[in-house]
Amino acid sequence: MLDLDDRLDRIYENILDYEAKQVAELVKSEVEAGTDLKIILDDALIAAMDEVGDLFAEGELFVPEMLMAANAMKAGMEILRPLLSESDVPSAGKVVIGTVHRDIHDIGKNLVGMMLEGGGFEVIDLGVNVAPAEFVEAAAKHSPDIIGMSALLTTTMPNMPKTIDALHKADFKGKIIVGGAPVTLEFAETIGSDSYAPDASVAVSLAREMLGID
Ligand code: B1M
Numbered sequence: 001m002l003d004l005d006d007r008l009d010r011i012y013e014n015i016l017d018y019e020a021k022q023v024a025e026l027v028k029s030e031v032e033a034g035t036d037l038k039i040i041l042d043d044a045l046i047a048a049m050d051e052v053g054d055l056f057a058e059g060e061l062f063v064p065e066m067l068m069a070a071n072a073m074k075a076g077m078e079i080l081r082p083l084l085s086e087s088d089v090p091s092a093g094k095v096v097i098g099t100v101h102r103d104i105h106d107i108g109k110n111l112v113g114m115m116l117e118g119g120g121f122e123v124i125d126l127g128v129n130v131a132p133a134e135f136v137e138a139a140a141k142h143s144p145d146i147i148g149m150s151a152l153l154t155t156t157m158p159n160m161p162k163t164i165d166a167l168h169k170a171d172f173k174g175k176i177i178v179g180g181a182p183v184t185l186e187f188a189e190t191i192g193s194d195s196y197a198p199d200a201s202v203a204v205s206l207a208r209e210m211l212g213i214d
Contacts, residue, residue, distance in 0.1 A: 015048035049118030053201030070114035098126035105152035
């Protein structure tokens with residue numbers, strides 16, 4: 001039988017090869033072998049997604065490949081998630097994410113959610129066409145560390161400041177991150193967002209930075 005490092009390496013490599021079914025099977029056998037869940041999460045799933053993020057940033061991978069890797073990671077997460085919630089493995093932080101009101105684009109938002117999950121965050125996805133009041137309600141219900149908003153239309157970008165205002169009025173104390181193709185750093189700064197990420201991999205680095213995680 002392979003030693004633990006080699007077995008974790010196989011999971012890692014299968015994520016980079018987009019082999020969702022293999023990842024699920026390997027994670028399942030690792031759980032059955034009694035391997036620490038945090039080791040599987042950190043040294044295989046999160047490590048692979050960190051590598052995917054780096055390759056994306058270097059222009060070696062593109063959105064479709066990042067999505068396939070995220071899907072493979074997700075297959076492993078499906079096995080770990082119910083067990084992690086019963087165990088004492090701490091999440092990196094809680095993120096509520098959604099596409100703003102009147103906007104139904106969700107591919108980028110889903111990718112950001114998956115990459116955050118791959119980065120060890122607990123992600124609560126509110127879906128698309130999320131009204132400011134729904135973000136406020138989710139903030140009260142889940143007390144997230146971060147709220148993330150995505151907008152793909154110039155006509156729905158103004159729903160970001162509306163949501164931020166509503167969150168501030170409701171005394172939300174966490175951080176806010178925005179993104180989406182038409183969103184810029186300048187726009188994010190003018191609407192009072194704590195940060196702006198141009199892509200999913202930067203979103204993970206910024207979320208870690210905002211929460212003081214190395
Ligand atoms: Co739409 N659409 N669309 N569309 N659509 C765009 C956005 C558009 C640019 C196309 C175009 O005209 N060239 C244009 C917007 C123009 C504008 O506003 N200036 C447009 C339009 C006009 C529309 C409709 C109005 C069309 C119509 O009905 N007349 C309509 C609007 C519907 C609505 O929302 N109310 C509409 C509908 C649709 C579909 C339903 C057909 C479909 C969406 C399917 C879905 O999402 N499930 C769709 C699609 C697919 C697109 C394009 C082709 C692709 C978007 C996408 O998924 N990109 C898009 C053109 C384009 O962008 N090339 C277009 C891939 C995705 C991975 O990238 O979402 O940018 P992106 O996410 C990136 C980053 O932006 C960032 O990270 C992601 C990954 O790196 N990011 C974040 C995103 N969210 C983030 C959040 C963060 C941080 C980073 O923190 C929380």
